[in-house]
Amino acid sequence: MKFIIVRDRLLDALNHVMKAVSGKTTIPILTGIKIDVTKDGVTLTGSDTDITIQTFIPAEEDAKQNVTIVESGSIVLQARMFNEIVRKLPTNEVEIQVTNEVQTHIRSGKSIFHLIASDANEYPLLPNINQDASFPMPADLLKSMIRETVFAVAVTESRPVLTGVNWIIKDQSLICVATDSHRLARRKAKMEQVQEDYDVVIPGKSLNELNKILENTNTPVEIVITEQQVLFKTDNVLFFSRLLEGNYPDTDRLIPNEFQTTMKINGKELLQAIDRASLLARGNSHNVVRLETLSEESIEISSNSPEIGKVQEEISLDLCEGEQLKISFSAKYMMEALKAIGEDHVIVQFTGAMRPFILRSLEDDTILQLIVPIRTN
Amino acid sequence: MKFIIVRDRLLDALNHVMKAVSGKTTIPILTGIKIDVTKDGVTLTGSDTDITIQTFIPAEEDAKQNVTIVESGSIVLQARMFNEIVRKLPTNEVEIQVTNEVQTHIRSGKSIFHLIASDANEYPLLPNINQDASFPMPADLLKSMIRETVFAVAVTESRPVLTGVNWIIKDQSLICVATDSHRLARRKAKMEQVQEDYDVVIPGKSLNELNKILENTNTPVEIVITEQQVLFKTDNVLFFSRLLEGNYPDTDRLIPNEFQTTMKINGKELLQAIDRASLLARGNSHNVVRLETLSEESIEISSNSPEIGKVQEEISLDLCEGEQLKISFSAKYMMEALKAIGEDHVIVQFTGAMRPFILRSLEDDTILQLIVPIRTN
Numbered sequence: 001m002k003f004i005i006v007r008d009r010l011l012d013a014l015n016h017v018m019k020a021v022s023g024k025t026t027i028p029i030l031t032g033i034k035i036d037v038t039k040d041g042v043t044l045t046g047s048d049t050d051i052t053i054q055t056f057i058p059a060e061e062d063a064k065q066n067v068t069i070v071e072s073g074s075i076v077l078q079a080r081m082f083n084e085i086v087r088k089l090p091t092n093e094v095e096i097q098v099t100n101e102v103q104t105h106i107r108s109g110k111s112i113f114h115l116i117a118s119d120a121n122e123y124p125l126l127p128n129i130n131q132d133a134s135f136p137m138p139a140d141l142l143k144s145m146i147r148e149t150v151f152a153v154a155v156t157e158s159r160p161v162l163t164g165v166n167w168i169i170k171d172q173s174l175i176c177v178a179t180d181s182h183r184l185a186r187r188k189a190k191m192e193q194v195q196e197d198y199d200v201v202i203p204g205k206s207l208n209e210l211n212k213i214l215e216n217t218n219t220p221v222e223i224v225i226t227e228q229q230v231l232f233k234t235d236n237v238l239f240f241s242r243l244l245e246g247n248y249p250d251t252d253r254l255i256p257n258e259f260q261t262t263m264k265i266n267g268k269e270l271l272q273a274i275d276r277a278s279l280l281a282r283g284n285s286h287n288v289v290r291l292e293t294l295s296e297e298s299i300e301i302s303s304n305s306p307e308i309g310k311v312q313e314e315i316s317l318d319l320c321e322g323e324q325l326k327i328s329f330s331a332k333y334m335m336e337a338l339k340a341i342g343e344d345h346v347i348v349q350f351t352g353a354m355r356p357f358i359l360r361s362l363e364d365d366t367i368l369q370l371i372v373p374i375r376t377n
Numbered sequence: 378m379k380f381i382i383v384r385d386r387l388l389d390a391l392n393h394v395m396k397a398v399s400g401k402t403t404i405p406i407l408t409g410i411k412i413d414v415t416k417d418g419v420t421l422t423g424s425d426t427d428i429t430i431q432t433f434i435p436a437e438e439d440a441k442q443n444v445t446i447v448e449s450g451s452i453v454l455q456a457r458m459f460n461e462i463v464r465k466l467p468t469n470e471v472e473i474q475v476t477n478e479v480q481t482h483i484r485s486g487k488s489i490f491h492l493i494a495s496d497a498n499e500y501p502l503l504p505n506i507n508q509d510a511s512f513p514m515p516a517d518l519l520k521s522m523i524r525e526t527v528f529a530v531a532v533t534e535s536r537p538v539l540t541g542v543n544w545i546i547k548d549q550s551l552i553c554v555a556t557d558s559h560r561l562a563r564r565k566a567k568m569e570q571v572q573e574d575y576d577v578v579i580p581g582k583s584l585n586e587l588n589k590i591l592e593n594t595n596t597p598v599e600i601v602i603t604e605q606q607v608l609f610k611t612d613n614v615l616f617f618s619r620l621l622e623g624n625y626p627d628t629d630r631l632i633p634n635e636f637q638t639t640m641k642i643n644g645k646e647l648l649q650a651i652d653r654a655s656l657l658a659r660g661n662s663h664n665v666v667r668l669e670t671l672s673e674e675s676i677e678i679s680s681n682s683p684e685i686g687k688v689q690e691e692i693s694l695d696l697c698e699g700e701q702l703k704i705s706f707s708a709k710y711m712m713e714a715l716k717a718i719g720e721d722h723v724i725v726q727f728t729g730a731m732r733p734f735i736l737r738s739l740e741d742d743t744i745l746q747l748i749v750p751i752r753t754n
Contacts, residue, residue, distance in 0.1 A: 081656065081685060088653045104686075111653055115686035276465045276488055279458065308458060309481075309492035 001073025001098040003037050005057070007089055007108070009066045010042075013055040014083050016237055017046035019209045020053040021079040027124075032076035033083075034123045035096075042067050045123070046079060051206050052126060052240040053213070073098060074120030085113055127229045127240050135194040136220035137174075139234070145176050146211045148187045148340040148367055153204035154180035161246035164201035167225075169194055177251050178204070183333045184251055184370040185340060198225045201248050206241035213237060255370060256356060259349040263299070264319035264362065267346035270301070271338040273313045277303040278331035280311045288374050289331045296320045303331070318345070327353045328376045337369035378450025378475040380414050382434070384466055384485070386443045387419075390432040391460050393614055394423035396586045397430040398456040404501075409453035410460075411500045412473075419444050422500070423456060428583050429503060429617040430590070450475060451497030462490055504606045504617050512571040513597035514551075516611070522553050523588045525564045525717040525744055530581035531557035538623035541578035544602075546571055554628050555581070560710045561628055561747040562717060575602045578625050583618035590614060632747060633733060636726040640676070641696035641739065644723035647678070648715040650690045654680040655708035657688045665751050666708045670701045680708070695722070704730045705753045714746035 017033055025031060025048055034045040041058040059067045075098050086094065089108035097105045098117065106113040146165075154162035159181075166177045174191045177184065210232055214221065222233040232239040277289040281303040289303045297317055304310030327350060337359050338346065345362035359369040394410055402408060402425055411422040418435040436444045452475050463471065466485035474482045475494065483490040523542075531539035536558075543554045551568045554561065587609055591598065599610040609616040654666040658680040666680040674694055681687030704727060714736050715723065722739035736746040 078685065084656050085653070088649070088656065090649065090653075109690075110692070111650070111688070111690040113653075113657070113686065113688045116684065272465070272467065273488070276462070276467075276490075279461050279465065280490070307493065308455065309490060311488070311490045313486075313488040315487070 001035075001037050001075060002070035002096070003042060004068040004070070004093060004095045005042060006066050007086060007092045007094045009057055010086055010094060013042075013044050013057050013236075014086060016055045016213050017044045017053045018079060018083055019212060020046040020048055020051045022048040023080075025049075029076060029118055029122050029124070031079055032118055032123070033079045034074065034076050034120055036074045036120070037069060037072045039069055039072060041069075045126070047124065049124070050203060050242050051209055052238075053209075054126065054238040054240075056236045058236070070097075075102070075104060076118040076120050076123050077104060077115060078117075081115070085115075126238075127231075127242075129224055129226055129229055129231050129240070131224050131231070131233075133196060134222045134224045134231075134233070135191065136222055137189075137191070138218040139214045139221050140216050140218050141189060142221055142232075143211055143214050143216060145174070145187050145189060146207045149176045149178040149185040150204050150207045150211070151336050151340065152178040152180060152183055152185035152369075161201055161244050161248055163205075164203045164244040164248075165207055166201050166248040166251075167198065169196070169198040169225075171197075177248075179249075179251055179254075179370075182330070182372050183337065184254060185337070186251070186255075186368045186370075188366045199248075200225055200230065201244040201246070202230055202241060203244055210239050210241070213239065254356065255358065255368070256349075256351045259322065259351055261293070261320070261322040261325045261350040263317050263321075263348045265299075265315065265317050265346055265348060267338050267341055267343055269315055270346065271335055273301045273315055274331050274334050274338075276313065277301050277311050278335070279303075280305045280308060281331050286374050287331045288328050288376060289334070290326065290328045290376070292326045293320060293324045322350075325350055325353065327357070328374045329357075329371050330374060333371050337371060340369060341367060378412075378414050378452060379447035379473070380419060381445040381447070381470060381472045382419060383443050384463060384469045384471050386434055387463055387471060390419075390421050390434050390613075391463060393432045393590050394421045394430045395456060395460055396589060397423040397425055397428045399425040400457075402426075406453060406495055406499045406501070408456055409495055409500070410456045411451065411453050411497055413451045413497070414446060414449045416446055416449060418446075422503070424501065426501070427580060427619050428586055429615075430586075431503065431615040431617075433613045435613070447474075452479070452481060453495040453497050453500050454481060454492060455494075458492070462492075503615075504608075504619075506601055506603055506606055506608050506617070508601050508608070508610075510573060511599045511601045511608075511610070512568065513599055514566075514568070515595040516591045516598050517593050517595050518566060519598055519609075520588055520591050520593060522551070522564050522566060523584045526553045526555040526562040527581050527584045527588070528713050528717065529555040529557060529560055529562035529746075538578055538621050538625055540582075541580045541621040541625075542584055543578050543625040543628075544575065546573070546575040546602075548574075554625075556626075556628060556631075556747075559707070559749050560714065561631060562714070563628070563632075563745045563747075565743045576625075577602055577607065578621040578623070579607055579618055580621055587616050587618070590616065631733065632735065632745070633726075633728045636699065636728055638670070638697070638699040638702045638727040640694050640698075640725045642676075642692065642694050642723055642725060644715050644718055644720055646692055647723065648712055650678040650692055651708050651711050651715075653690065654678050654688050655712070656680075657682045657685060658708050663751050664708045665705050665753060666711070667703065667705045667753070669703045670697060673697045699727075702727055702730060704734070705751045706734075706748050707751060710748050714748060717746060718744055 036043040045054045091109040095107040102117045104115045104117045168175045176187045224231040302312040343361040347360045350357040413420040422431045468486040472484040479494045481492045481494045545552045554563045601608040679689040720738045724737045727734040
C-alpha cells in the first residue's frame with residue numbers, strides 16, 4: 001500500500017471518523033482507524049460498535065487531485081496517534097506507505113514516522129444494510145430535529161430505551177420524541193418521499209455525533225432504517241448507528257390538551273430571567289425556580305436559597321388567559337426547552353400547579369416541549 | 378451603604394480581584410470580596426492570604442461617571458455568586474444597597490437579588506507595607522520577565538523555595554532565575570531607577586496571576602519590596618504577594634561557560650520538530666527525544682516508543698562548531714525553553730552528552746535557558 005495525499009483533506013476526513021472512535025473500547029482493534037486504498041481513493045473507517053463512521057476521499061474531486069495512488073491495500077493505524085501526527089506534519093503533502101504488511105511509514109517534508117500498524121482483516125465488517133429503501137431529508141432539517149429533541153433523553157440507564165429518541169414515520173410524516181420522564185420534547189416534520197412506516201429508537205449519543213458532522217445546508221441526507229441499524233448517507237460520509245431495543249412508551253397520552261392558564265411571553269426574556277434566578281437555585285436539590293402570575297399582564301420569576309439569599313424578577317406578558325397560578329419547576333429543564341424553541345414568541349399552557357405544562361412556538365406548530373412541575377411546600 | 382455603578386466597569390474590576398479568590402480557602406471570609414464605598418469611589422478586595430488584589434473604581438474617570446455614591450460603607454459578598462450575578466444582570470446600571478448591616482440588595486432592570494452578606498470588619502487587613510522605596514518597571518517588560526522564567530519553577534513542594542522565582546536586584550540590574558533542578562531559566566534587565574539591592578523569592582503562582590492582570594503596554598508598574606511582601610501597583614490595581622522564605626540556591630555555578638559543541642539553528646523549526654517527535658515520546662517516562670549531529674550542516678531529532686514506532690527528522694543548521702554529539706532530553710523542557718526565547722535565531726551550546734546545555738537568543742543576550750540532559754542507554 002502506498003499513496004500520497006493532501007494533508008488538509010485527510011485531516012477533514014479524520015475529524016469525521018474520529019467521532020466514532022472511543023478511548024474506552026474493550027476491543028483493541030477499535031482504537032484504530034481502518035484505511036482502505038483503491039484506485040478510486042481512500043476510505044477511512046472508525047467505530048465503537050454503536051456508531052460506525054466511514055468517509056471516502058476521492059482521488060480526484062472538482063478537478064483537483066486529492067490523492068495519488070501508487071499501490072492499493074488496507075491497514076489499521078492507532079487512531080489518536082495517527083490523528084495527532086497528521087495534525088502536526090510540516091507540509092501539506094503526506095506520503096503513507098506500508099511495507100512488510102504492518103510497517104507503516106508516514107513522510108512529510110523531512111519528517112518520517114514509522115508506526116507499527118494492525119492487520120486490516122482483524123477490523124470488524126460494516127453493518128450489512130440493504131440500501132434499497134432509503135428516503136432523503138435536508139441536512140438542516142435533520143439537524144434541527146435532532147437539536148430540538150435530543151437534549152431531553154434520559155442520561156441514566158435505568159430504562160435504556162429512554163436514552164434514545166423515538167422516530168415514528170407514519171402517513172408520510174416524521175415525529176421525533178425524547179423524554180426522561182420529567183420532561184418531553186417533540187418535533188414533527190412532513191416526509192413526502194418516504195414509502196414505508198417505521199417506529200425505531202436511535203441512541204441520543206449517536207444523534208449528537210451525527211449533528212456535529214452534518215453541515216447546516218439543505219443538501220439531502222439519505223436515510224436507511226433497518227431492524228437493528230440506521231444509516232445516514234451524505235456525499236462522502238456513511239454514518240451507521242445501532243438502534244435501541246425495547247418498546248418506547250406511548251407519549252401522546254402524557255400531553256395535556258385542556259388548559260387552565262395560557263400565557264404568551266417573550267421567550268428570550270423568560271430564558272434570561274430564569275438563568276438569573278437559577279443562580280440562587282443551585283443550593284436546592286432540583287435547581288427549582290418559581291413562576292407566579294402577578295396580574296393579567298405580568299408574572300414573577302423567583303428563587304431562594306436559605307443561606308445565600310433570594311432573587312425575584314417581574315416579566316411583562318403579551319397575553320394571559322385563565323386562572324392565576326403559582327408553579328415551581330427545574331430551571332435547567334425550562335431553559336433547555338426555551339432554547340430548543342428559540343423564538344421570541346412562546347406560548348406556555350398550564351393545567352394547574354401539579355400537572356405537566358407545555359411550551360410551544362407561536363410561529364411554528366411542529367415543536368412542543370413538556371415539563372413536569374416540582375412539588376414544593 | 379448605597380451606590381449605583383456601571384455594570385461593565387464593575388465586571389472589569391471583579392475580573393481582577395477574582396484572580397486572588399480561591400475556592401479552597403480554609404478561612405470562610407476569604408470566599409468573599411470586600412466592597413468599600415467612599416465618596417471617591419468603590420474599592421474591591423480579594424485575597425487567598427498568599428495573594429491579595431485590590432482594585433479601585435473612581436466615581437469619575439475621564440470625565441465619565443462610573444459610580445453614583447448615595448451612602449458610603451463596607452460589606453463582604455460571596456465572591457463567585459456576586460461575580461455571576463453581575464455577569465448576568467439585565468441592564469448596564471446596577472444599584473447596590475445594604476440594609477440592616479448585612480442585607481444586600483442588587484437591583485438591575487426589573488431584577489432584584491437579596492443576598493446575605495458578611496461584616497466587613499471580619500475581613501483581614503491588607504499587608505502593611507511602607508511604600509517609600511518603590512521603583513518603576515514598564516508593564517510589558519515585567520510581563521516578559523515573568524513569561525520567560527516562571528514556567529521553570531518546581532511544581533512539587535519538596536523544596537518550597539524552588540516553587541518561586543528568585544529576583545536579585547544589584548548594581549541597578551534585575552536578574553530573575555527559576556529552576557526545578559532539571560532546568561533553569563534566567564532573564565536580566567537594566568533597572569536604572571532602583572536605589573537599593575534586593576534578593577527575594579516570589580511565588581510562581583503569584584507571578585502567573587500578576588501576568589494575567591497586567592496589560593502589554595509600557596505603562597510603568599511601581600514595585601515595592603519588603604521583607605515578607607512584594608507589592609505591584611498600577612493605576613487602579615494593587616497586587617500584593619507574600620515572599621517565600623528560605624535561601625535560594627546559588628545558580629551561577631550551574632551554568633557552564635566552556636562548550637564543546639555550538640549550534641546556530643532556527644528555533645521555530647526546532648520547536649516544531651521536537652513537538653512532532655514528542656508524539657512518540659509519550660510512551661517513555663520522561664518524554665525523551667534525541668538530538669544527534671549528522672554533519673556540520675544538519676542534526677537529526679528522533680524518538681521512539683517500543684510498541685508504537687519511531688520518528689526521525691533532519692533539520693538544517695545555520696552553523697555548527699565543535700565536536701559531534703548525541704544527546705537526549707525532555708521534549709517538554711526543550712519546547713518550553715524555545716518558546717520562552719521565542720526567536721528565529723537560537724544558539725544552543727553543549728558540553729558533552731551528560732552535562733547541562735544552554736540555549737540563548739542570537740539577538741538578545743538577556744535571556745538564558747539551561748536544560749539537564751537525560752541519560753539513556
